[in-house]
Amino acid sequence: MKFSFKNDYSEGCHPAILQSLLQHNLDQQTGYGEDEYSLQAKELIRKKINSQNSEIYFVSGGTQANLIVISSVLKPYQCAISASTGHILNNETGAIEATGHKILSIEKEDGKLTPADIIPVLESHGNIPHQVMPKMVYISNSTELGTIYTLKELKELSDFCKEKHLYLFMDGARMGHALTSEINDLTLENVAALTDIFYLGGTKNGALIGEAIVINNQDLQQDFAFNIKQKGALLAKGRLLGIQFLELMKNDLYFDLASYANQQAMKIKHAMEERGVRFLSETYTNQIFPILSNDLIQKLSEKFEFYVWKKIDENFSAIRLITSWSTGDEPVNDFIEIIKREL
Amino acid sequence: MKFSFKNDYSEGCHPAILQSLLQHNLDQQTGYGEDEYSLQAKELIRKKINSQNSEIYFVSGGTQANLIVISSVLKPYQCAISASTGHILNNETGAIEATGHKILSIEKEDGKLTPADIIPVLESHGNIPHQVMPKMVYISNSTELGTIYTLKELKELSDFCKEKHLYLFMDGARMGHALTSEINDLTLENVAALTDIFYLGGTKNGALIGEAIVINNQDLQQDFAFNIKQKGALLAKGRLLGIQFLELMKNDLYFDLASYANQQAMKIKHAMEERGVRFLSETYTNQIFPILSNDLIQKLSEKFEFYVWKKIDENFSAIRLITSWSTGDEPVNDFIEIIKREL
Amino acid sequence: MKFSFKNDYSEGCHPAILQSLLQHNLDQQTGYGEDEYSLQAKELIRKKINSQNSEIYFVSGGTQANLIVISSVLKPYQCAISASTGHILNNETGAIEATGHKILSIEKEDGKLTPADIIPVLESHGNIPHQVMPKMVYISNSTELGTIYTLKELKELSDFCKEKHLYLFMDGARMGHALTSEINDLTLENVAALTDIFYLGGTKNGALIGEAIVINNQDLQQDFAFNIKQKGALLAKGRLLGIQFLELMKNDLYFDLASYANQQAMKIKHAMEERGVRFLSETYTNQIFPILSNDLIQKLSEKFEFYVWKKIDENFSAIRLITSWSTGDEPVNDFIEIIKREL
Amino acid sequence: MKFSFKNDYSEGCHPAILQSLLQHNLDQQTGYGEDEYSLQAKELIRKKINSQNSEIYFVSGGTQANLIVISSVLKPYQCAISASTGHILNNETGAIEATGHKILSIEKEDGKLTPADIIPVLESHGNIPHQVMPKMVYISNSTELGTIYTLKELKELSDFCKEKHLYLFMDGARMGHALTSEINDLTLENVAALTDIFYLGGTKNGALIGEAIVINNQDLQQDFAFNIKQKGALLAKGRLLGIQFLELMKNDLYFDLASYANQQAMKIKHAMEERGVRFLSETYTNQIFPILSNDLIQKLSEKFEFYVWKKIDENFSAIRLITSWSTGDEPVNDFIEIIKREL
Known part of the structure; x- marks a missing residue:
């Protein structure tokens, strides 16, 4: 899965x-x-x-x-x-x-x-x-x-x-x-x-x-x-x-859950920023829209599901990643690992 | 309660x-x-x-x-x-x-x-x-x-x-x-x-x-x-x-729950029928509409909640009783007991 | 026509x-x-x-x-x-x-x-x-x-x-x-x-x-x-x-026209009342609902158009007659003539 | 008027x-x-x-x-x-x-x-x-x-x-x-x-x-x-x-009336084109949208009613003129005369 x-x-x-x-x-x-x-x-x-x-x-x-x-x-x-x-x-x-x-x-x-x-x-x-x-x-x-x-x-x-x-x-x-x-x-x-x-x-x-x-x-x-x-x-x-x-x-609890979701998204965002990834919009909540090469998107999609949000040019697209109150550290870390390895 | x-x-x-x-x-x-x-x-x-x-x-x-x-x-x-x-x-x-x-x-x-x-x-x-x-x-x-x-x-x-x-x-x-x-x-x-x-x-x-x-x-x-x-x-x-x-x-389970609810209603209905109570409509499901004296309705309402459905005449009204999948024997028996005692 | x-x-x-x-x-x-x-x-x-x-x-x-x-x-x-x-x-x-x-x-x-x-x-x-x-x-x-x-x-x-x-x-x-x-x-x-x-x-x-x-x-x-x-x-x-x-x-003019229409209807009504015709409702405006025998209705319908409004019994029905600001004396008189002749 | x-x-x-x-x-x-x-x-x-x-x-x-x-x-x-x-x-x-x-x-x-x-x-x-x-x-x-x-x-x-x-x-x-x-x-x-x-x-x-x-x-x-x-x-x-x-x-008649309306609009349009007026859109029906100086618009509005449709810049606006089946030659000629005089 x-x-x-x-x-x-x-x-x-x-x-x-x-x-x-x-x-x-x-x-x-x-x-x-x-x-x-x-x-x-x-x-x-x-x-x-x-x-x-x-x-x-x-x-x-x-x-x-x-x-x-x-x-x-x-x-x-x-x-x-x-x-x-x-x-x-x-x-x-x-x-x-x-x-x-x-x-x-x-x-x-x-x-x-x-x-x-x-x-x-x-x-x-x-x-x-x-x-x-x-x-x-x-x-x-x-x-x-x-x-x-x-x-x-x-x-x-x-x-x-x-x-x-x-x-x-x-x-x-x-x-x-x-x-x-x-x-x-x-x-x-x-x-x-x-x-x-x-x-x-x-x-x-x-x-x-x-x-x-x-x-x-x-x-x-x-x-x-x-x-x-x-x-x-x-x-x-x-x-x-x-x-x-x-x-x-x-x-x-309502705010704790949301804050947690935001933090998980920010972890991914920061890892990407370190590797120079640009974003479709500048967000600080649980939704992020990184612009990635189609090759990288293809690789990520072998292990994760997400929406391809918008075509940027022939080689790049923005994807949408959303985290929730229940998004564990494991998928976040796995995702970041691929980013670090590939970029 | x-x-x-x-x-x-x-x-x-x-x-x-x-x-x-x-x-x-x-x-x-x-x-x-x-x-x-x-x-x-x-x-x-x-x-x-x-x-x-x-x-x-x-x-x-x-x-x-x-x-x-x-x-x-x-x-x-x-x-x-x-x-x-x-x-x-x-x-x-x-x-x-x-x-x-x-x-x-x-x-x-x-x-x-x-x-x-x-x-x-x-x-x-x-x-x-x-x-x-x-x-x-x-x-x-x-x-x-x-x-x-x-x-x-x-x-x-x-x-x-x-x-x-x-x-x-x-x-x-x-x-x-x-x-x-x-x-x-x-x-x-x-x-x-x-x-x-x-x-x-x-x-x-x-x-x-x-x-x-x-x-x-x-x-x-x-x-x-x-x-x-x-x-x-x-x-x-x-x-x-x-x-x-x-x-x-x-x-x-769907049918078992409904059948149970019906049976609980029928227990009350039969107890009433034995004492000569008439009903507003003849029902065999989990809703019954007995016609009771206002005095008896008053007594019942001290221990139970139900809707007074329709005024019949100066002294009598129909009430509506509904049972559910979770209506226990205790309230049913308590209710019947009052009926038996009062009629 | x-x-x-x-x-x-x-x-x-x-x-x-x-x-x-x-x-x-x-x-x-x-x-x-x-x-x-x-x-x-x-x-x-x-x-x-x-x-x-x-x-x-x-x-x-x-x-x-x-x-x-x-x-x-x-x-x-x-x-x-x-x-x-x-x-x-x-x-x-x-x-x-x-x-x-x-x-x-x-x-x-x-x-x-x-x-x-x-x-x-x-x-x-x-x-x-x-x-x-x-x-x-x-x-x-x-x-x-x-x-x-x-x-x-x-x-x-x-x-x-x-x-x-x-x-x-x-x-x-x-x-x-x-x-x-x-x-x-x-x-x-x-x-x-x-x-x-x-x-x-x-x-x-x-x-x-x-x-x-x-x-x-x-x-x-x-x-x-x-x-x-x-x-x-x-x-x-x-x-x-x-x-x-x-x-x-x-x-x-608005009231004159309506008054005229009412009068034309009342002429027919009075002629019918003189012959003992009953009405579905008692009206004093430009709508009348006389109750007539089906035979008479048949005869009237050879010369006039109107709605058969309601069946009263096997032999009688109520019809609806409406007059307007432009209903001339001729059709009114013709209609009354038939009533007088037939009843 | x-x-x-x-x-x-x-x-x-x-x-x-x-x-x-x-x-x-x-x-x-x-x-x-x-x-x-x-x-x-x-x-x-x-x-x-x-x-x-x-x-x-x-x-x-x-x-x-x-x-x-x-x-x-x-x-x-x-x-x-x-x-x-x-x-x-x-x-x-x-x-x-x-x-x-x-x-x-x-x-x-x-x-x-x-x-x-x-x-x-x-x-x-x-x-x-x-x-x-x-x-x-x-x-x-x-x-x-x-x-x-x-x-x-x-x-x-x-x-x-x-x-x-x-x-x-x-x-x-x-x-x-x-x-x-x-x-x-x-x-x-x-x-x-x-x-x-x-x-x-x-x-x-x-x-x-x-x-x-x-x-x-x-x-x-x-x-x-x-x-x-x-x-x-x-x-x-x-x-x-x-x-x-x-x-x-x-x-x-439907087409004759429309054709006439179009022709009246085209007369004004052609007179304007001769004087170098530009238009907001190129139309050949009974609506024209000439771009005129605000001064000229002011002058025209002393004798005619029309909508100022869109501001073009500080000095110019487009107006909308509509002709109909009943627009006579006189107002059309009067309008054209002002155009010719002023431009």
């Missing part, structure tokens, strides 16, 4: 979660998210974000979180704005449009949006009522390219959105990895203070399933549960989501 | 499932339902239904299964027909209409549809193109009232649907309970042969989450996976669904 | 409209409803309803008006309530559901809703968040059965809706006929004061196309034009709608 | 249409498009396109035609491909997305699509089922920039679409102008043979309202009328659409 660096959801979940599922298995609980684990997990999150008035809902996955949030927040004629690399634009089978909403795309190499990127979009959408009304800015942190927002960048974007009456929504499928990156200066409390709504991804950080949607803007909280039910996302056994987030939030 | 007879999803899952999750936890698997557990579970289901050409997809819950199936199968101007008790009509927050489709409701006391029920609906929808086009018949087995379809009834309905070019879709959230009822004469193989599409419910029969959608009509199979992804139902760690159905299908 | 009593849209439009179209044909005007005729027509309507803060939009037809209003006003999880005879329930090919909204149906013989009808619907929709949230009451005046609301009835319904936080929406496809009925005591000013939103139908009262949507509740006015454009209802040459409503509103 | 070159829908309609409306005003006709004028107009169109098996439906406007066609043809997970200048992308308030469908945009300076443009889009959408499935190519002729397709270009695109199982849909809001351009070599018969579905625009070529949707691919014809009704586009008095297309199609 080859070891896979294809993604961060190839394994099951952190053992603490399975232990807790075992321990509480036969306890009777109220359904649909009213179980005591969910209530406790929400309370823990509220403490960590230091925002008692935020409302929290757990759903199964990222596409589900995105489509519920966007269709709940926007009126029929309003649209979202996203970097061209946005997950909602490229890899959700038109899930957002299926709820009736357009997404305006902004070309960005690094996957991050700034006020300067958004201004022209607003300016070119003033032909009322013949054009959709931009009303939400969708960002990911870390982005689909592994890059992250600094506190200063997020603050500027947040201020801009408030000024322009745009909602700011952060897709946090890999929030843990962003916030534990070695170059990060954002806290979860900052995120809660600077966004209208965001979610904390569990699926890609040690849970079996689960994203925690956090609604900070109180205007967006009313009746949110109806949307979750209507989109088929309200689990009868909400305990499954509650227990997972309870375990992940206790003792900061 | 009171023991709850409110539903069949108050506990976690069958221990065999947790054991399997533990055992395979660190195995790397392909995501999005292409894991080996999912593939094996699908193969097992195909064998049990004796239909190698059926396609199978796992999703998280019943509302999700219903909305994906109906929106995938129907064209925009087509609608579903359901008994007035149908889950899609009453308890899914308009999830089907949210995908653009009307549901035509037929009043039925027992929650079951027959050709005679459907004919007038077809006859009153012939004003082309001013009315929706009926194109699917939605039934539940067991129904929301605990009743079940006989082979003869299902055969007649299936023949009728074929003749009228209607798709027949069976919501099997409690399929296990229907097929193991003491009065049942249907097999899973019959169900596959007589419906265009159906699902096997896991959530209410020992799984943490999970319904297995089985598409028998090959015209409805094409590109189905796109719909699952677009509706946010494609789990990155599809292994969670695969492992559960693999355990449930191995050695017929 | 047989004369048709099938509906009130068999002919073109009132000649004054064509004259005005001719007169202004080559004037250049701003598009999309900003032409001067539309602006003047809106001003005239605001005066007639005595509500300077109401906003007015013209669209082409009734189904279009209904789907735009309902989808604009309701949030995704909210639904409308309608009498079972409602046009939106039966004759719009699921247009409302296609925008994502369920309609709850209340069985009513006379097509009219009262608070007492609505209370049980509200009571049975309290299982939050598992059920749609009722948020709008849809009524028609005159109804699809030709009946009308009295001031007292509308006042009670309006008060009830305010108390229950429900929007009240009146479909006025045949508003002119309602307000000029001999038993009517409502004014257009009353309608504006007692509803959140309504529309004045032109298509069935002398226009080629056109309904005037009047939004009285200021909470529902914001950005309404976007919805009209998004649903494909914003005519480039909005002048066509403006000119028609300008002509209809000038000198109360 | 300034004369407006802003668009081709500032006036009413060709007088022949009003005469026909007057002449037939009181004839009773069947509603909903079954009137004799609509039937005759459809027959005339079928003859002109030499395609007896094409089905034809009349609707009010372009956005309506686009949203009905696209939502009828595509399955929920399928999307359309459009040039970045496409009307459906920019000026329809998200009407297509509101029906659930994404549009993939291709940057094109001239507004026209070729197989070479489309291939990379297909190649980057192969991640099944995580991405929308491209299934329709949407083109406009003439385009939103006034450019047109040659027979060779359309043939290549049509062949490519067939090979790739893509539907080809032509938005013909200005089809008349395209087919009567001095450089055109396409016939309406070619268009019918090479597209799956297209429409003939009336609104911008002498009608009050109206576009004729022509469905050539028989797979797309079934039940189409349901979609028209469901979207609120089925006019009760379909005669209004029928009479207009009957007049436009008789004696080729």
Whole structure:
């Protein structure tokens, strides 16, 4: 069996979660998210974000979180704005449009949006009522390219959105990895203070399933549960989501797992940098995009699985490597060894 | 703590499932339902239904299964027909209409549809193109009232649907309970042969989450996976669904669990019948609807949780009791004891 | 050629409209409803309803008006309530559901809703968040059965809706006929004061196309034009709608035409009543539903077109007769003559 | 009053249409498009396109035609491909997305699509089922920039679409102008043979309202009328659409009007070319985009209305001038006179 660096959801979940599922298995609980684990997990999150008035809902996955949030927040004629690399634009089978909403795309190499990127979009959408009304800015942190927002960048974007009456929504499928990156200066409390709504991804950080949607803007909280039910996302056994987030939030397991994943990626990155490898984008999270010769890629693929991300020229391509909370030292060292031997 | 007879999803899952999750936890698997557990579970289901050409997809819950199936199968101007008790009509927050489709409701006391029920609906929808086009018949087995379809009834309905070019879709959230009822004469193989599409419910029969959608009509199979992804139902760690159905299908655990739940309900039912209690509907599955005096209901509610379903008159109401794969003998016996003592 | 009593849209439009179209044909005007005729027509309507803060939009037809209003006003999880005879329930090919909204149906013989009808619907929709949230009451005046609301009835319904936080929406496809009925005591000013939103139908009262949507509740006015454009209802040459409503509103032509249509229907009704004919519903507008022997229906159908509405027994059926602003005396007298001769 | 070159829908309609409306005003006709004028107009169109098996439906406007066609043809997970200048992308308030469908945009300076443009889009959408499935190519002729397709270009695109199982849909809001351009070599018969579905625009070529949707691919014809009704586009008095297309199609009035509009635009264009004016795009239809000094634009705007389309540099901008079937010689000559005087 080859070891896979294809993604961060190839394994099951952190053992603490399975232990807790075992321990509480036969306890009777109220359904649909009213179980005591969910209530406790929400309370823990509220403490960590230091925002008692935020409302929290757990759903199964990222596409589900995105489509519920966007269709709940926007009126029929309003649209979202996203970097061209946005997950909602490229890899959700038109899930957002299926709820009736357009997404305006902004070309960005690094996957991050700034006020300067958004201004022209607003300016070119003033032909009322013949054009959709931009009303939400969708960002990911870390982005689909592994890059992250600094506190200063997020603050500027947040201020801009408030000024322009745009909602700011952060897709946090890999929030843990962003916030534990070695170059990060954002806290979860900052995120809660600077966004209208965001979610904390569990699926890609040690849970079996689960994203925690956090609604900070109180205007967006009313009746949110109806949307979750209507989109088929309200689990009868909400305990499954509650227990997972309870375990992940206790003792900061969530951040420890993400930090570990980042470190494993950085080990590979540093080994490559020592040998002069260039990267498609400069990342400090659990995704790296080294540019390698096709020969070397061929050799690596005999022992590892990963995506060839982008052709650079006739002889070189960028590959994508992703590490997870469960990526052991052995595959990392094996991989590095080949790099050192071949370069 | 009171023991709850409110539903069949108050506990976690069958221990065999947790054991399997533990055992395979660190195995790397392909995501999005292409894991080996999912593939094996699908193969097992195909064998049990004796239909190698059926396609199978796992999703998280019943509302999700219903909305994906109906929106995938129907064209925009087509609608579903359901008994007035149908889950899609009453308890899914308009999830089907949210995908653009009307549901035509037929009043039925027992929650079951027959050709005679459907004919007038077809006859009153012939004003082309001013009315929706009926194109699917939605039934539940067991129904929301605990009743079940006989082979003869299902055969007649299936023949009728074929003749009228209607798709027949069976919501099997409690399929296990229907097929193991003491009065049942249907097999899973019959169900596959007589419906265009159906699902096997896991959530209410020992799984943490999970319904297995089985598409028998090959015209409805094409590109189905796109719909699952677009509706946010494609789990990155599809292994969670695969492992559960693999355990449930191995050695017929699925049917054993349902049969057990039915038996626990029947014990209570028989004890009540002996004391002359009447029932709102005649059921042989894990749901019973006894009509009791408000005094007795009050006494029972001091030790048990359950829904008061319907007011009968000033002094009597029907309650709903549901048993599950994990309902022990102790609460059942305690409940029966009160009945015997008070009646 | 047989004369048709099938509906009130068999002919073109009132000649004054064509004259005005001719007169202004080559004037250049701003598009999309900003032409001067539309602006003047809106001003005239605001005066007639005595509500300077109401906003007015013209669209082409009734189904279009209904789907735009309902989808604009309701949030995704909210639904409308309608009498079972409602046009939106039966004759719009699921247009409302296609925008994502369920309609709850209340069985009513006379097509009219009262608070007492609505209370049980509200009571049975309290299982939050598992059920749609009722948020709008849809009524028609005159109804699809030709009946009308009295001031007292509308006042009670309006008060009830305010108390229950429900929007009240009146479909006025045949508003002119309602307000000029001999038993009517409502004014257009009353309608504006007692509803959140309504529309004045032109298509069935002398226009080629056109309904005037009047939004009285200021909470529902914001950005309404976007919805009209998004649903494909914003005519480039909005002048066509403006000119028609300008002509209809000038000198109360709108009411004169409807009153005339009502009188023609009443002539036939009275002639039938004199001969002892019974009616399916008691109407005083331009729709009547006499119950006649199949033999007589056969005879009438040799000279006239009309719908056979409902079978009463083996020998009798109800037919529907509709008169319009252009129904001349000759066909009315011919029809009456046959009645007198045969009964 | 300034004369407006802003668009081709500032006036009413060709007088022949009003005469026909007057002449037939009181004839009773069947509603909903079954009137004799609509039937005759459809027959005339079928003859002109030499395609007896094409089905034809009349609707009010372009956005309506686009949203009905696209939502009828595509399955929920399928999307359309459009040039970045496409009307459906920019000026329809998200009407297509509101029906659930994404549009993939291709940057094109001239507004026209070729197989070479489309291939990379297909190649980057192969991640099944995580991405929308491209299934329709949407083109406009003439385009939103006034450019047109040659027979060779359309043939290549049509062949490519067939090979790739893509539907080809032509938005013909200005089809008349395209087919009567001095450089055109396409016939309406070619268009019918090479597209799956297209429409003939009336609104911008002498009608009050109206576009004729022509469905050539028989797979797309079934039940189409349901979609028209469901979207609120089925006019009760379909005669209004029928009479207009009957007049436009008789004696080729449709083409004469468009040809005239083109000629008026070309007069201005040639006068400008003589004075060395450059153009944003090279057009031979009724839209021209000359690049003028801001001073000259200022002078022209004292006597004429038109859109300033695009800033070129500090001193120059492109403006858009549109002529119509009713643009007289006087404003054209006045405009040319200023050009000659000032340049």
